Amino acid sequence: MWPKKLSSMLVLMLFLHTLFVKGVFCLRLTELRVPSGVKQGAPVWLYCGYDLEKDDLYSVKWYKNHVEFYRYLPSDEPPGQKYDLLGVHINLNKSNQTHVYLEKTDLNSEGSYGCEVSTEAPSYRTVKADKDMTVYVLPEGKPRIDGIDGMYEIGDYVNLTCVSKPSKPAAVLSWTINSQQVDERFLTPMITERHPDGLESTILGLQFQVTLNHFNKGVMTVRCTATISQNYYSHSEETLLGERLKSASPDASFGHNEAGPKITGGQTRYHVGDIVDVNCTSARDVRPAELHWFINDRKAKSDYIIKYSDIKYVDNTVSAVLGLKFRVHQEHFLSDGLRLKCTATVSRVIGTSSKETVVGNLRQSSGLHVSENSGSALNHGSGCYLQAWLLWCLVVLLLSVTD
Numbered sequence: 001m002w003p004k005k006l007s008s009m010l011v012l013m014l015f016l017h018t019l020f021v022k023g024v025f026c027l028r029l030t031e032l033r034v035p036s037g038v039k040q041g042a043p044v045w046l047y048c049g050y051d052l053e054k055d056d057l058y059s060v061k062w063y064k065n066h067v068e069f070y071r072y073l074p075s076d077e078p079p080g081q082k083y084d085l086l087g088v089h090i091n092l093n094k095s096n097q098t099h100v101y102l103e104k105t106d107l108n109s110e111g112s113y114g115c116e117v118s119t120e121a122p123s124y125r126t127v128k129a130d131k132d133m134t135v136y137v138l139p140e141g142k143p144r145i146d147g148i149d150g151m152y153e154i155g156d157y158v159n160l161t162c163v164s165k166p167s168k169p170a171a172v173l174s175w176t177i178n179s180q181q182v183d184e185r186f187l188t189p190m191i192t193e194r195h196p197d198g199l200e201s202t203i204l205g206l207q208f209q210v211t212l213n214h215f216n217k218g219v220m221t222v223r224c225t226a227t228i229s230q231n232y233y234s235h236s237e238e239t240l241l242g243e244r245l246k247s248a249s250p251d252a253s254f255g256h257n258e259a260g261p262k263i264t265g266g267q268t269r270y271h272v273g274d275i276v277d278v279n280c281t282s283a284r285d286v287r288p289a290e291l292h293w294f295i296n297d298r299k300a301k302s303d304y305i306i307k308y309s310d311i312k313y314v315d316n317t318v319s320a321v322l323g324l325k326f327r328v329h330q331e332h333f334l335s336d337g338l339r340l341k342c343t344a345t346v347s348r349v350i351g352t353s354s355k356e357t358v359v360g361n362l363r364q365s366s367g368l369h370v371s372e373n374s375g376s377a378l379n380h381g382s383g384c385y386l387q388a389w390l391l392w393c394l395v396v397l398l399l400s401v402t403d
């Protein structure tokens, strides 16, 4: 009788010991710092923050696209070692158990950077996380405008082509006439040209017939602007436990990311038949992020999605909100629980450059010669020249009538 009770007590104590000593107080990643975008050539610091919780460090390993390029083992001499990898220019002298220094970057440096931390015996725990880094290249110079055929007059057909200098990602081009956005129907489809070095140029044509409306104070100016934007992607993930599950997956504690979206409203435990009703809210930004929900890595059905309006803050920033609501079915539970993931994509302009050219000038084509230096006073009083020209025409007309 006694030994049986004692052994079940022991089992219970062992269970509690595992839960509290190993399960709650254990190795965890606190932060993974990998820049989401870096200018080609620039150096990069990577940081892997972890909390050993009384355990001893066995190793820290860094991976690019799941291939190891650096490891730090305190027991090794020297503790830091690197493995050559295309695009990874690591400086061992500046790297240690938490930091990795990449002296420079090139287009091959782009990829997913992961950090893996393991502890010594007796716990032998391993935690891992990764983040994407993209490398961008801004264009060296303004876009080029081809096809200008002297000064255009009313009735002339204009056929111009704008070509951006190579960049990564490719530029998005836009045309304006006298600072007014050009209607889509006067544009040719945008074409992207790939260069052998991996950079891209964008080509956009502008075609229209000149009318008086294309002149502002007698002048027609066209401008082509190249905008380079980068998409920043972040995500949050939550594992909800089912009735068949007993413990959380070790990685579930590391899913938060200060710039990532937040998942709210979820409970930790769900049963088949329960309703999951959660929200995903993007980090505050000047523009709302594009949000998407995934259930066990599969895009959530559209009838599970609830669209809410953006939250607007007083400092002119906004957060996008996307709801997810569905009834839990048996098939939603995989071996590691029901995983909900919300992804946020924000697009940020990282560079613009534009080329502006005067392609029409009614004052110069009128025959009434305007002195060269009037060009500097374009915005002010140039309208008077047009009026003077009209007045002059009227006088000629009147004179010829009275003749």
Ligand SMILES: *[C@@H]1O[C@H](CO)[C@@H](O)[C@H](O)[C@H]1NC(C)=O
Pocket (backbone or CB within 6 Å): 091, 092, 093
């Ligand atoms: C690292 O330091 C050693 C000795 O101080 C030096 O010889 C070596 O050139 C350094 N390496 C780099 C990549 O800076």
Ligand SMILES: *[C@@H]1O[C@H](CO)[C@@H](O)[C@H](O)[C@H]1NC(C)=O
Pocket (backbone or CB within 6 Å): 094, 095, 096, 097, 098, 099
């Ligand atoms: C690792 O290197 C970073 C950057 O040089 C430094 O700030 C940090 O203190 C170093 N950590 C240790 C434990 O030496």
Ligand SMILES: *[C@@H]1O[C@H](CO)[C@@H](O)[C@H](O)[C@H]1NC(C)=O
Pocket (backbone or CB within 6 Å): 147, 159, 160, 161, 207
């Ligand atoms: C416009 O110019 C391009 C390039 O010079 C040429 O290929 C195209 O045929 C022209 N389009 C028209 C309508 O003239």
Ligand SMILES: *[C@@H]1O[C@H](CO)[C@@H](O)[C@H](O)[C@H]1NC(C)=O
Pocket (backbone or CB within 6 Å): 264, 265, 277, 278, 279, 308, 321, 323
């Ligand atoms: C989700 O957000 C919307 C709008 O902000 C709110 O009305 C709703 O109650 C939220 N739902 C949950 C489950 O938090």
